[in-house]
Amino acid sequence: MHSNNNFELYEQLEDLEDIPGIRNVPDELLRFPNQNKSRPRQKKQQDETIELVEQENDLNFSYNASKHEKEWLIGSLEDFYRQQWFDDVIRLIKGGGKEASVYQCLANDTISDEYLAAKVYRPRKFRQLRNDSFYREGRLLLDDEGHEIHNGGALHAVQKRTTLGMRLLHTSWIEHEFQTLSMLHQAGADVPTPYVSGNNAILMGYIGWDDLAAPTLNTVNLVKQEAKQVFDRVIHNIELILAHHRIHGDLSAYNILYFEGEIFLIDFPQAIDPDVNRNAYAIFRRDLIRLCEYFQSQSVNCDPVHLAKDLWQKHGFNIKSPIDPRLISPDYNDEL
Ligand SMILES: Nc1ncnc2c1ncn2[C@@H]1O[C@H](COP(=O)(O)OP(=O)(O)OP(=O)(O)O)[C@@H](O)[C@H]1O
Ligand SMILES: [Mg+2]
Structure with a gap:
């Protein structure tokens, strides 16, 4: 259950480019990828990468992830860790699902739950979203703070399935999960407590015992x-x-x-x-x-x-x- 074999798929991660947030699609993103080629941006990206590697070094979780899984995990959960939602990633509950992998985390003292479940989404290109347009009919496109994206260029990018469009869809998909969970939790449905959503992950209440997650x-x-x-x-x-x-x-x-x-x-x-x-x-x-x-x-x-x-x-x-x-x-x- 705790093997790293499921992460072989992540060997060619594209996730570092996924780290910056998507907030109502700033113009720089819409001009992507040309702007990406300019020197200042490359310099900035280099700096960000160095910073990330430095930060990775001081993030040591009990869960022993493989190198690529660790990059992906840190890229997806680092903000939550620094915002003190949780103190440790304890174990992988289930990896290699069609959408995501889920981890058991030790919650920070300020959280009423002892543990949290972190659902970390697979990099876009490995997701098996069959016919997602079928589910998206009539749905709003959401940014990573859950706000509707109105920008025509962004909507066009989604329609054309460009790299940016796919990235927007990925973020919107996660926000839809979080908003649905929040609305249903408030309505009194039997769902885990939603805590926070980010660019590539959500945190929710963990269901299970100290050393074993609840079965499906x-x-x-x-x-x-x-x-x-x-x-x-x-x-x-x-x-x-x-x-x-x-x-x-x-x-x-x-x-x-x-x-x-x-x-x-x-x-x-x-x-x-x-x-x-x-x-x-x-x-x-x-x-x-x-x-x-x-x-x-x-x-x-x-x-x-x-x-x-x-x-x-x-x-x-x-x-x-x-x-x-x-x-x-x-x-x-x-x-x-
Ligand atoms: N809040 C939670 N507490 C404990 N375990 C959880 C929680 N949420 C999810 N899990 C575990 O993680 C697994 C995957 O979660 P989820 O179904 O949301 O993702 P998925 O990508 O659709 O995976 P799958 O394709 O396996 O359904 C679940 O089957 C369950 O075992
Ligand atoms: Mg599932």
Whole structure:
């Protein structure tokens, strides 16, 4: 679990260029990459790199990361460390996920939680964001402080998928996860406490024991009676989320943590708003189908297709046909 093998992928990191923040796209960034070639900027970059290497030297975490993983980790978490959100990175909880790796950190004394979970996103080029435009329909483009980006040049860069455009999308994706988590936490949903988001990572409450993170629900076998209680709690959360005009979008037992009888829904970057996404109902239905696969294996009687329809209509949404099922994902199933 704690091996560094997952990080072989990161050998050719492009992440050092990811470190500067993206705040409502300053003009210098839009003129990128030409400006990048000028001498003063190169000099500045050199200085920044030297400074970073010097700073890296005084950042020694208990978690023993490989060289490249360490660069990536420090580049992504250094600001949070210096702002005293946490004092140490203790272990890798899960590496090489499709979006990110998650680490257990020792929280600073000023934080009420003893530990934090740091979700550090993979460098853009290694992310497996299939059909992300499908989830982005109607969504705002957010900068790394969570503000909407209006700048026409930036929006054009995203449309054209230039390097800058991809970088903006990456940041926006992270901010969407953080904002969704914050909104749902405030609404009382069972999600980890969100603390702070940055250019390449978010910090949230850690779910688990001192030496072991909570398992994901797909690895847990429940007795029938508890399975029904957990199922009801998940449905309660789905309804609460829907009442706040959100759909998880990648819900399954893999994205639910189970800890001492409680559940926590995680992994929200692709969450969508049913008011602006024309495929919202198909995505909602798919979430319920995947969820029920697990609960059916735990002897809970559930009919995801009827359940999806009932919940959807109960919350006042209209059922619309999806615009193009193949856009949902390559594994989209016509039966959905
Ligand atoms: N707050 C948390 N506390 C403890 N463990 C967590 C927390 N958040 C995430 N994890 C662990 O990290 C894993 C990956 O997190 P998440 O699902 O958000 O990222 P991901 O990139 O989508 O990964 P995957 O592709 O594995 O789903 C989770 O499956 C879970 O084991
Ligand atoms: Mg996940």
